Amino acid sequence: MKGQRDIPTLGYALLGLLSRQPSSGYDLRKIFATTPLGTFSDSPGAIYPALRRLEERGLVRSTVEERSGLRRRKVFRATSPGSAALRAWVDMPVTQKEVIRDLEGLFLRFSFMEPVLGRAGCARFLKSLARELESYIPSLREQMALLRAKLSLSGWLALECGIRGYEAQLSWTRYALSVLARKSNRNPRRRSSSSPRRQRSS
Amino acid sequence: MKGQRDIPTLGYALLGLLSRQPSSGYDLRKIFATTPLGTFSDSPGAIYPALRRLEERGLVRSTVEERSGLRRRKVFRATSPGSAALRAWVDMPVTQKEVIRDLEGLFLRFSFMEPVLGRAGCARFLKSLARELESYIPSLREQMALLRAKLSLSGWLALECGIRGYEAQLSWTRYALSVLARKSNRNPRRRSSSSPRRQRSS
DNA sequence: GGTGGCATGTAACCGGTTACATGATTAT
């Protein structure tokens, strides 16, 4: 088998963007440079090699556009194995570990979720995220109580800040679920993951 | 001159912990494994080499403790150049770039701040952080309005989540300032680092 | 004699950072 080594976050971010709309490396750099997406670097030294690696694995494919006047562009598109890899990533279960160590990654996954898993998938994700947060926050509060004596004032405040951040995320999950529910009533629904695949991007 | 290459975040985290209390690599690993500190790996492959690099630069110094029974421990302490480096890092100005790209690093700095810069330093930091957040949040809201049409529902919700996170941080800065003010009234004050530095009322 | 905790380390691998190189076109 070819290298099963896992795709880094940047790879998924690129795959997610490409699955919505074919783009050149330069387009993607501009997206990273100008939008609040995750927080990836727009440096060519990160993006071009990452695109090459995705192409080597067959997750994206490129075509060179020669245009009169301007320099040639290489436009990348997600292939169907690429879309499958994106779907698998987005659909991973929410673990407590990920909540603790990589909340940003969780939100990156969510941001690509609706076109890939539909609203039902988003709702499932949010519910399991809420469950993890509901169990994690009290345990953090307990730890904070235990550590109280050992922490400096600013250390204690920083911990308070982290906890409030999690509380804000939790309250957002409630909000997001309510938005989804409202929309789903109006707009019938989008299918969930497997089976009849309709979704043509852009 | 020796390598001026900058110290990675993990290095500062270690330096910060060591400046509070001498510890072995193993102690530090346990701290990372069991407390919500930043979110560093407790892997030996990260920590031991990082400690060695700090020692090579003279920022920490180690002494080997031979104990009957247990295996020897190597206990690290911050040196005075190490404390100076920590202070310089903690005292760096808050830039919008850091707010956007490395908020976690900002909070790590804050968590080590009080013993190093005193409460006045903490207050200065919080005020400038609040200023950055106050200018950044509205610009994010604007961007969100502009992007509305291009985003999927989950993309839009993820952006909302990010903004709410920043709002929570901002409200925390207000809270933290009020806590600092309260304590400073009761407990006269902690000195800042060297000379008696008085609080700039800004 | 095996497991598990204390304790320190190394080595291969990989990807992100920084800086540099190239080159065409348009605007000043």
Added chain:
DNA sequence: ATAATCATGTAACCGGTTACATGCCACC
């Protein structure tokens, strides 16, 4: 001319990840 924008790339360097290696002790 030259700067700026479009556009793609490479190479050195560095540190984090993962996995492995070692060794001592306590306890069952």
